[in-house]
Amino acid sequence: MKLAIIGTGNMGGAIARGLIAAGSWQAGDLLCTVKSDSGLSRLQATLPGVKAGRDNRQAAREADIILLAVKPWFIGSVIEEIRPVLDFKRQLIISVAAGISLCELEELLAAPEEAEKPILFRAIPNTAVEVLDGVTFICRQNATDEQTAQVHDLFAALGYTLVTDEQHLAAGTALASCGIAFAMRYIRAAMEGGVELGFRPEEAARIVEHTVHGAAGLLLQSGLHPEVAIDKVTTAGGITIRGLNAMERSGFTAAVIDGLKASR
Ligand SMILES: NC(=O)c1ccc[n+]([C@@H]2O[C@H](COP(=O)([O-])OP(=O)(O)OC[C@H]3O[C@@H](n4cnc5c(N)ncnc54)[C@H](OP(=O)(O)O)[C@@H]3O)[C@@H](O)[C@H]2O)c1
Structure with a gap:
């Protein structure tokens, strides 16, 4: 062949x-x-x-x-x-x-x-x-x-x-092809945050890359909905929920959905 x-x-x-x-x-x-x-x-x-x-x-x-x-x-x-x-x-x-x-x-x-x-x-x-x-x-x-x-x-x-079917290709392209860049932009943003929190840039890069890779791996292996998996790492009144809510106040989910729709 x-x-x-x-x-x-x-x-x-x-x-x-x-x-x-x-x-x-x-x-x-x-x-x-x-x-x-x-x-x-x-x-x-x-x-x-x-x-x-x-x-x-x-x-x-x-x-x-x-x-x-x-x-x-x-x-x-x-x-x-x-x-x-x-x-x-x-x-x-x-x-x-x-x-x-x-x-x-x-x-x-x-x-x-x-x-x-x-x-x-x-x-x-x-x-x-x-x-x-x-x-x-x-x-x-x-x-x-x-x-x-x-x-x-x-x-x-x-x-x-x-x-x-062919009608889904534009949406698929936004989600998976442009999605590579979207995921990388999250990684860059988290890296910059990591440097502000005191890590050297190369350390911050590896930490965030592995964290994103690990998060995807956990979801793929468990088949859990992300929100159920988030509940597992979120303590009532704890630091994770504070961070998540602060991100949402800055429009995190809406920004991602707007970006996908703009790309499609
Ligand atoms: N990049 C992505 O994420 C992505 C995702 C999905 C689909 N695509 C599609 O993939 C296709 C290629 O994109 P790309 O980013 O890979 O472009 P690219 O890096 O510019 O590659 C195109 C290649 O085609 C060669 N080429 C041009 N004219 C040719 C000819 N007449 N005969 C033989 N080879 C010829 C070029 O040769 P030279 O090296 O000699 O110039 C070059 O190696 C596009 O149609 C794009 O829509 C890309």
């Missing part, structure tokens, strides 16, 4: 590194392309062992699964370039390009007289796929359950993966 990654930049590279780290793909089975000479040098340095190149057609011809990971505004020209070598009977096509719908992709891919329809997926992963703790949303067009399971399994090696 060969996977072509057309456009191996931040996201394509994160997926490739994640798949290799997870052990679900051998580097030699990944056919990774970029546009520029500098991109190719970077690719060879950061993803040793993959078949790196600039020939999209060759990569697409050899692959069983083709992952389109160029910027959205290059999707049309890349599809035009690889279209003559695609075989819709055997190849799955996945686009990670934000904002390009399955219908638009199908229109770009299919010639009007073409009887065979492309087996198409949109996947929206977040950058944490690189550390195998990502979130990926998948939706499909013209795909069987078996083909969908194949694409699900590809991303499931990189973290939590949800097959959903």
Whole structure:
């Protein structure tokens, strides 16, 4: 099985590194392309062992699964370039390009007289796929359950993966892709607070990173609602509830929800 990654930049590279780290793909089975000479040098340095190149057609011809990971505004020209070598009977096509719908992709891919329809997926992963703790949303067009399971399994090696309908992708992107930045902003804010409370910046950074990681781990392991888990660490009249209430007075929950709605 060969996977072509057309456009191996931040996201394509994160997926490739994640798949290799997870052990679900051998580097030699990944056919990774970029546009520029500098991109190719970077690719060879950061993803040793993959078949790196600039020939999209060759990569697409050899692959069983083709992952389109160029910027959205290059999707049309890349599809035009690889279209003559695609075989819709055997190849799955996945686009990670934000904002390009399955219908638009199908229109770009299919010639009007073409009887065979492309087996198409949109996947929206977040950058944490690189550390195998990502979130990926998948939706499909013209795909069987078996083909969908194949694409699900590809991303499931990189973290939590949800097959959903296309309408949910914008909300999913806000929650999980923008959510990485939102979570990091909380971490930065807590770090700055930690420094004011007397820790050195690097100590504060590690403390907060592990605290956030641990909080997520506790919820994932227990399946508890966060508020139930909060009750467990909140003593009546104690310091935790004072801190929580002070944060809420400054609009913590409302700020998070407003941010998510603005991103969507
Ligand atoms: N970053 C995220 O969190 C995220 C999340 C979900 C989805 N996405 C989607 O992922 C896609 C890529 O975003 P990115 O942040 O990874 O962009 P990026 O870092 O700029 O990577 C794009 C890559 O595409 C290559 N490229 C450009 N034109 C090409 C062509 N004609 N043939 C082959 N390769 C070509 C570039 O090559 P050079 O290196 O030579 O310039 C670059 O390596 C976007 O569509 C975006 O919507 C990103």
